[in-house]
Amino acid sequence: MAFHWTAIPRFIPQLLAGAQLTLLITLAAMALGIAIGAAMAAGRVSRFRVLRLLAGLYVEFIRNTPALLQIFILFFGMPSLGLRMSAVTAGSIALGLNASAYLAEIFRAGLNGVPAGSREAAIALSFSRLHMLAYVTTPLAMRAAWPAFCNLVISILLASSLLSAISVYELTGITNDISTKTFLTFEVYSIAALFYVALNIAVSLLLALTGRLLFPPQSR
Amino acid sequence: MNFALVWEARWLIFDSFLVTLYLSACAIVGGTVVGMIVALLRQAGIRSLNLALRAYVELFRGTPLLMQLFFIYFGLPLVSIPVDRFWAAFIALTCFTSAYVAEVFRSGIEAIPRGQSEAATALGMGFFHRFFWIIAPQAMRVSLPPLIGVYVSVIKDTSLATVVGYNELTRRAMELMLRFGHPLEFFITVALLYFAICYPISKLSEALERKLTPTAR
Amino acid sequence: MIEVKGVSKSYGAHEVLRQVSLEVEPGQVVAIIGPSGSGKSTFLRMLNGLEGFNGGSIRIDGHDLSVPRELQQVRRQVGMVFQQFNLFPHLTVGRNVTIAQRLVLKESKAAAEKRARRLLDRVELSEKWGSYPSQLSGGQQQRVAIARALAMEPKVMLFDEATSALDPELVGEVLDVMRSLASEGMTMLVVTHEMGFARNVADRVLFMDGGRIVADGPPGRLLDNPEDERLIQFLRRIGNHERSDPTPVSGAQPA
Ligand SMILES: Nc1ncnc2c1ncn2[C@@H]1O[C@H](COP(=O)(O)OP(=O)(O)O)[C@@H](O)[C@H]1O
Ligand SMILES: [Mg+2]
Numbered sequence: 001m002a003f004h005w006t007a008i009p010r011f012i013p014q015l016l017a018g019a020q021l022t023l024l025i026t027l028a029a030m031a032l033g034i035a036i037g038a039a040m041a042a043g044r045v046s047r048f049r050v051l052r053l054l055a056g057l058y059v060e061f062i063r064n065t066p067a068l069l070q071i072f073i074l075f076f077g078m079p080s081l082g083l084r085m086s087a088v089t090a091g092s093i094a095l096g097l098n099a100s101a102y103l104a105e106i107f108r109a110g111l112n113g114v115p116a117g118s119r120e121a122a123i124a125l126s127f128s129r130l131h132m133l134a135y136v137t138t139p140l141a142m143r144a145a146w147p148a149f150c151n152l153v154i155s156i157l158l159a160s161s162l163l164s165a166i167s168v169y170e171l172t173g174i175t176n177d178i179s180t181k182t183f184l185t186f187e188v189y190s191i192a193a194l195f196y197v198a199l200n201i202a203v204s205l206l207l208a209l210t211g212r213l214l215f216p217p218q219s220r
Numbered sequence: 221m222n223f224a225l226v227w228e229a230r231w232l233i234f235d236s237f238l239v240t241l242y243l244s245a246c247a248i249v250g251g252t253v254v255g256m257i258v259a260l261l262r263q264a265g266i267r268s269l270n271l272a273l274r275a276y277v278e279l280f281r282g283t284p285l286l287m288q289l290f291f292i293y294f295g296l297p298l299v300s301i302p303v304d305r306f307w308a309a310f311i312a313l314t315c316f317t318s319a320y321v322a323e324v325f326r327s328g329i330e331a332i333p334r335g336q337s338e339a340a341t342a343l344g345m346g347f348f349h350r351f352f353w354i355i356a357p358q359a360m361r362v363s364l365p366p367l368i369g370v371y372v373s374v375i376k377d378t379s380l381a382t383v384v385g386y387n388e389l390t391r392r393a394m395e396l397m398l399r400f401g402h403p404l405e406f407f408i409t410v411a412l413l414y415f416a417i418c419y420p421i422s423k424l425s426e427a428l429e430r431k432l433t434p435t436a437r
Numbered sequence: 438m439i440e441v442k443g444v445s446k447s448y449g450a451h452e453v454l455r456q457v458s459l460e461v462e463p464g465q466v467v468a469i470i471g472p473s474g475s476g477k478s479t480f481l482r483m484l485n486g487l488e489g490f491n492g493g494s495i496r497i498d499g500h501d502l503s504v505p506r507e508l509q510q511v512r513r514q515v516g517m518v519f520q521q522f523n524l525f526p527h528l529t530v531g532r533n534v535t536i537a538q539r540l541v542l543k544e545s546k547a548a549a550e551k552r553a554r555r556l557l558d559r560v561e562l563s564e565k566w567g568s569y570p571s572q573l574s575g576g577q578q579q580r581v582a583i584a585r586a587l588a589m590e591p592k593v594m595l596f597d598e599a600t601s602a603l604d605p606e607l608v609g610e611v612l613d614v615m616r617s618l619a620s621e622g623m624t625m626l627v628v629t630h631e632m633g634f635a636r637n638v639a640d641r642v643l644f645m646d647g648g649r650i651v652a653d654g655p656p657g658r659l660l661d662n663p664e665d666e667r668l669i670q671f672l673r674r675i676g677n678h679e680r681s682d683p684t685p686v687s688g689a690q691p692a
Contacts, residue, residue: 064372064418065411066379069390073411076397077404161284165383172287179290185298189291196283339523339582342485343537343589344512353536357527 008187011178018174019195025092025160025170026203030153032096037103044108055104062101068162070094075166091163099156106152110145111137143215150207154200171195222402226409229396236392237413243309243388244375250314251374252367255321262326263351273322280319286380288312293384309381313374320370328363329355365432368425372418379414389413438463438593438624439484444493446479446648453479455648456493461626463592466619468635468656469628471645472671477628480645481595484626485515498592513541516586520598522578524570524585530557531566534585542589549588556584560614576607583614594618596627630675636660644668 043055062070074097075090085093114137122136164173175192179185226233262273280288293308303311332355340350379390393410397403439461446454453476461467469477482488484495486508495502500511525533534553538544544552557563560580562573570578579599586594596615600608612634619625619638629635635642635656642659644652644667652665663669 060419060422061411061415064376064422065414066376066390068379068382069393069407069411069414072390072394073404073407077407080402080404158282158284161286162380164286172284172290175287176290179294183298185291185295189287189295192287193279193283193291196287197278200282333521333523335519335521335523336525338482338487339517339519339525340537341487342512342515342517343585344509344541345537346509349540353540354525358525361527 003187004184005187007182007184008191011188014174014178015171015192015195018169018171019199021168021170022157022160022199025088025095025163026153026157028092029095029099029156029160032093033099033103033156036097036100037107040100040104041107041111044104045111059101059104062098067095067098067159068165070098071162071166087163087166087168091166091168095156095159098159099152102152106145106148107141109148110141113144114140146211146215150204150211153203153207157199157203158196221405223405225400225402226405232396233392233409236387236389239387240378240389243306243313243378243381246310247313247317247374247378248371250310251317251321254314254318256325258318258322259325259329260351262322263329264347277319277322280316281323285312285316285377286383288316289380289384305381305384305386308384309378309386313377316377317370317374321367324363324366324370325359328359331362332358362432365425365429368421368428372421372425375418376414438498440496442494444483444495445491446483446488447491453648457650459650461624463624464622465641466625466639467627467641467643468639469626469643469645470630470635475645476648477645478597481597481626481628484595485512485517513589514592515595516589516591516593517595518579518582518586518597518599520601522575522582524578524582526570529566530562530568530570530581533570533581534588537585538588552588553584556587557581560584574607575603576610579603579611580614593624593626596625596629598628598630600629600631632660632675644671646671
């Protein structure tokens with residue numbers, strides 16, 4: 001088999017556009033995921049049984065069904081309820097809902113990870129409930145949740161490739177498209193793999209940096 | 221909502237449900253075996269080998285499974301390795317899963333105190349004796365909950381075989397939808413089937429995890 | 438039995454052992470004392486090949502430790518007991534004592550179990566055969582660890598602060614086992630902070646400091662009339678100077 005690496009450069013702009021869309025989808029999904037995930041985490045530790053049950057059902061259902069199916073349900077299924085969305089929108093929302101279930105668990109684990117001692121110390125210092133939440137519980141929970149949060153961002157980034165199955169031209173979609181049109185299968189996929197690895201590294205570095213800023217090691 | 225249609229198609233759905241179970245089982249076995257071998261080889265401490273194995277793990281963990289699947293399905297025939305839909309899905313899932321399994325085992329192995337290996341060495345045990353009798357059994361216990369978690373992902377990820385046209389559960393739902401309409405009914409039905417397998421396994425993993433860490437508040 | 442000649446060891450630029458030489462006769466019991474970080478553990482671990490060494494030579498019972506093939510031979514003849522016991526937590530007490538006999542010495546199951554029962558009997562733990570290490574006290578675990586090492590029928594036993602991780606009231610039971618081993622003529626190298634043991638059981642005491650053997654002699658002379666300034670200071674620090682009774686000094690100084 002002969003390789004045609006020289007043919008690759010002219011596809012780079014397309015691949016870059018795909019990578020950009022991949023990042024955008026990831027960002028949108030994470031934003032939606034954080035909002036709903038926080039609400040679900042709150043629901044799961046709520047005082048009301050019904051809320052706990054509903055939030056639990058939501059989280060467990062999403063975590064135990066394939067993301068691809070969730071995307072199909074939103075893209076193919078919602079129109080039959082009169083809700084028509086573009087593939088990117090439907091896909092991003094599905095991914096966001098998917099992320100929210102995992103985030104709910106991450107947030108909850110973070111809350112559980114706050115040492116009882118810190119809470120007791122705050123009570124002993126007669127912090128108000130609000131002050132305790134603002135100055136003790138939330139910062140400590142966020143710190144505890146941060147590593148898992150970073151891992152989730154990366155897995156959502158990778159999962160955004162599923163949108164290619166509903167013809168969204170993000171990085172994987174573009175790659176498939178170029179591959180089927182040119183038969184440069186090996187070359188195009190190799191380059192796309194590099195793109196993904198580069199995206200991972202870039203996002204991981206950014207998150208590590210953010211982590212440093214948010215949670216300086218000396219305050220540990 | 222028209223679930224009568226779903227009921228009529230129940231045998232078609234059940235049939236592909238079995239296909240999903242079959243592919244899952246194959247990928248779980250394949251991924252575990254390959255992943256264990258990778259983890260074992262990483263313990264040998266040979267530098268160039270370690271580098272290669274790390275590259276393998278990072279590559280399969282760092283790129284989307286969907287792309288790996290396309291690459292194998294369309295790429296291998298170009299180098300005269302014929303792969304049908306099952307084999308493409310099986311190979312992709314095995315490689316992908318093995319990368320995660322290898323990492324699970326590696327962190328399990330690293331969780332074993334150094335003294336264990338040293339005590340075994342001091343008793344005259346060689347590399348294989350140490351690994352199989354002392355390190356692996358202990359690492360296995362630590363690794364079991366996350367390992368089962370990986371297996372749940374594998375079952376869900378078999379749905380990606382849809383894109384190369386392999387007739388598993390998600391693909392069947394898609395076909396039925398294209399033929400009869402009513403997407404929500406079909407998709408929700410198969411979603412419930414996935415849930416029915418994955419949920420108990422997830423719970424098992426959590427229960428094992430709790431059993432291993434009795435200090436949970 | 439043990440012949441160490443001009444051995445050195447460094448981690449990067451950090452020299453941990455400098456030109457250490459030592460000869461130990463069969464049946465001798467040698468206590469090694471010295472401040473934390475002086476290289477005692479490193480030295481002991483070198484003697485059964487857990488650490489490599491940079492220069493010099495080590496021979497144990499005629500086997501050259503720098504020859505990889507002899508290394509396995511040496512490990513069979515040198516038993517080691519660790520500060521943290523390092524019992525195998527997934528195996529019962531019985532299996533802990535038989536596993537190396539089965540795998541390394543290729544003993545039959547019956548022979549291995551017979552020997553294991555005899556040794557567990559000797560450390561007074563025969564009733565713990567089916568227990569797991571986590572069900573034993575620290576002192577019991579360390580006695581099992583000693584039985585496990587003895588099961589290989591070693592000619593030399595190395596003890597690296599075998600009692601340092603124990604609660605004070607459990608130290609005695611382990612020292613008793615070590616004392617009886619010594620009286621039976623086992624060659625022993627014992628890194629310890631138990632001055633009572635060094636004084637009453639050892640034939641010879643080594644004082645290590647800064648990666649060297651600074652003082653070497655019979656316990657009476659070394660501990661009661663120390664000449665080396667660093668040794669005098671060390672003994673003063675651990676409170677030996679006014680103590681002549683054999684009560685163990687159990688300072689908790691992790692290596
Ligand atoms: N693996 C290692 N890497 C680097 N330095 C080490 C290592 N092991 C031990 N050392 C250093 O070697 C010195 C001697 O250690 P050790 O033999 O454990 O002393 P001791 O047992 O007398 O307390 C110490 O300064 C320690 O920091
Ligand atoms: Mg030490």
